[in-house]
Amino acid sequence: MYVTEISQSVVDDVQELINDNINLPIGYSITYGGQFENLQSAKARLWVAVPIALLLIFILLYFAFNSVREALLIYSAIPLAAIGGVLLLWIRGMPFSISAGVGFIALFGIAVLNGIVLIEHFKELKKQSFDSMEALIKQGTKDRLRAVLLTASAAALGFLPMAISTNAGAEVQRPLATVVIGGLITATLLTLVVLPVLYSIFDKKDSLRKKTANPNLTVLLVLVALSFSSLGNAQEKPLDLEKLIPMAFENNAGLKAADLNVQQSDALIGSAFNFDKTQVYYHYDQNNLSVGNLPLNVLGVQQDFLFPTVYFAGRKVNKATYEMTSSAYAIRKKVLERDVTAAFYQYQYTKQKEAIYDHLDSLYQNFAHMANRRFELGETNYLEKITASSKQRQVQIALEQAKQDATIAKTEIVRITQIPDSINIIDIPIGRILIDVINTKESIEMQYYRNNQFLTKAKRQLEVQKLLPDLSLNYFQGTNSALDGSLYGYQAGLKIPLLFGGKASQIKASKISEKIAEEESKDYEVRLNARRSELQAQLDKYDKALTYYETEGTQLSEEILKTATISFKNGEIDFFQYIQSLQNAYEIKLDYLDNLYRYNQTVINLNYLTL
Numbered sequence: 001m002y003v004t005e006i007s008q009s010v011v012d013d014v015q016e017l018i019n020d021n022i023n024l025p026i027g028y029s030i031t032y033g034g035q036f037e038n039l040q041s042a043k044a045r046l047w048v049a050v051p052i053a054l055l056l057i058f059i060l061l062y063f064a065f066n067s068v069r070e071a072l073l074i075y076s077a078i079p080l081a082a083i084g085g086v087l088l089l090w091i092r093g094m095p096f097s098i099s100a101g102v103g104f105i106a107l108f109g110i111a112v113l114n115g116i117v118l119i120e121h122f123k124e125l126k127k128q129s130f131d132s133m134e135a136l137i138k139q140g141t142k143d144r145l146r147a148v149l150l151t152a153s154a155a156a157l158g159f160l161p162m163a164i165s166t167n168a169g170a171e172v173q174r175p176l177a178t179v180v181i182g183g184l185i186t187a188t189l190l191t192l193v194v195l196p197v198l199y200s201i202f203d204k205k206d207s208l209r210k211k212t213a214n215p216n217l218t219v220l221l222v223l224v225a226l227s228f229s230s231l232g233n234a235q236e237k238p239l240d241l242e243k244l245i246p247m248a249f250e251n252n253a254g255l256k257a258a259d260l261n262v263q264q265s266d267a268l269i270g271s272a273f274n275f276d277k278t279q280v281y282y283h284y285d286q287n288n289l290s291v292g293n294l295p296l297n298v299l300g301v302q303q304d305f306l307f308p309t310v311y312f313a314g315r316k317v318n319k320a321t322y323e324m325t326s327s328a329y330a331i332r333k334k335v336l337e338r339d340v341t342a343a344f345y346q347y348q349y350t351k352q353k354e355a356i357y358d359h360l361d362s363l364y365q366n367f368a369h370m371a372n373r374r375f376e377l378g379e380t381n382y383l384e385k386i387t388a389s390s391k392q393r394q395v396q397i398a399l400e401q402a403k404q405d406a407t408i409a410k411t412e413i414v415r416i417t418q419i420p421d422s423i424n425i426i427d428i429p430i431g432r433i434l435i436d437v438i439n440t441k442e443s444i445e446m447q448y449y450r451n452n453q454f455l456t457k458a459k460r461q462l463e464v465q466k467l468l469p470d471l472s473l474n475y476f477q478g479t480n481s482a483l484d485g486s487l488y489g490y491q492a493g494l495k496i497p498l499l500f501g502g503k504a505s506q507i508k509a510s511k512i513s514e515k516i517a518e519e520e521s522k523d524y525e526v527r528l529n530a531r532r533s534e535l536q537a538q539l540d541k542y543d544k545a546l547t548y549y550e551t552e553g554t555q556l557s558e559e560i561l562k563t564a565t566i567s568f569k570n571g572e573i574d575f576f577q578y579i580q581s582l583q584n585a586y587e588i589k590l591d592y593l594d595n596l597y598r599y600n601q602t603v604i605n606l607n608y609l610t611l
Helices: 002-021 035-065 068-075 076-092 100-123 133-163 170-202 215-235 243-252 253-267 308-376 380-418 444-465 499-570 575-607
Strands: 278-289 295-305 471-480 485-497
Touching: 002 068, 035 068, 035 100, 068 076, 068 100, 068 170, 076 100, 076 170, 100 133, 100 170, 243 253, 243 308, 243 380, 253 295, 253 380, 308 444, 308 575, 380 575, 444 499, 499 575
Parallel strands: none
Antiparallel strands: 278 295, 295 471, 471 485
């Protein structure tokens, strides 16, 4: 736990360096895993656990005393206890860790005990005759001094070995024990000094009468507690596939980058109408003498244009680029949905496989116990005993591997969706996934290649349009001090491409690009159809296997297991025959699950057919 807290400071330093020195390209992001990721998950749980613990402590105090005032008096031990825990952590140079957070929860419960002891005794002394509240408090504190010190010292001394431990696991024990010991010191001071003072201030004479519970307040507190509980349950509600896919669309950075690329292409459509900069000039011509042999001052403005059809051709190129990026985004979204679906069903497969091995492990545990007992009673030989233990161990290893596979499958879902790994994923029994009828010619991928052909065609047309002449418009005014008015004029011109050898090469290259796009589209369609045929063949293979298991295999497995168990108990078969029957029965179950998994993965690849 201490190492985890070190990882927090390291990640903070790394984040600061990266934010100051590195600019990531669009679509790239940096995540931090390992111990830091575990720390974030644990902190999120503490944000829920600590408020609930504090609320429950207050509710229990209120129910114990039937008084909000007295509950708050005892509840005041919690902040001073927290101060002591933080102070002792600082003195010992320890960072705040998850184990320290758990220690605070334990501390809060212990801190209120002494307050309960003292307040209850004060209430008992009220029934006796005391001259003043001061005398009552002195007597009550004196009577309960030993009990308060004993309660605090017993708990503190109990945690002392953990606080000074240097053995394995000490990095988890020391922060927890340090928090409890430091908090009990300050909480004890509160109980013996501050709490009696507060009691004397807020305890009025009319408060000596027994308080009755306020039913409205009780209902309110219960409703608040239920709201906290429902909030926690909502946060832990398992997610199914229908919820995971929208979350993946919302969180996946790669899909966000593709969407931004579409927005960029959309914004660039209007950039086709990009005119040259307007030229404003002033001309002083001493050689061009006007009336009075004075030089002419000329002020003019000039604007150059491409031929109008060039701008519209450029807009077609930008529009085709937008359509192509939109298709690329749709493909990326489709692939993401496929990956989430495949990962979800892989997780369900690993969980069901884990359940099978868990049931098999319980059977072998009972069987190994029976074999060991039979050996002790001399009813069987040593070979049966060690064989049973060996089989049990093999199944335990398989069970652990199945659990690890389930963890890996969940990690894959988190990686694809890019959502927090603290979420819960629903466990459902899996069956066959339905097959969607897909027309490859109308698929998103073929639309992408058609858009690519439109783009290359639009680029060729743009190159052809650039052979048209450019336009130039010029307007000017001239002035002379000898003239009452001013001279003005205008000029229109054409820029004709007489030397267009380079442009002809570009047009020829664009025609070749158009043919390349056409051939790529044909090649992709052929490969896509081949992929579909390959997947369909695999599906037929798995379908035949599943049909056998669903019609005969599963029922046969149950019958083998039932018959073998009864026969072994009746002594009709020996130990090795029973083990062989168990193995055969569960191999049928596992083979069925494996084939069902492969069948569903093949269906997913068919439903989201792409290369």
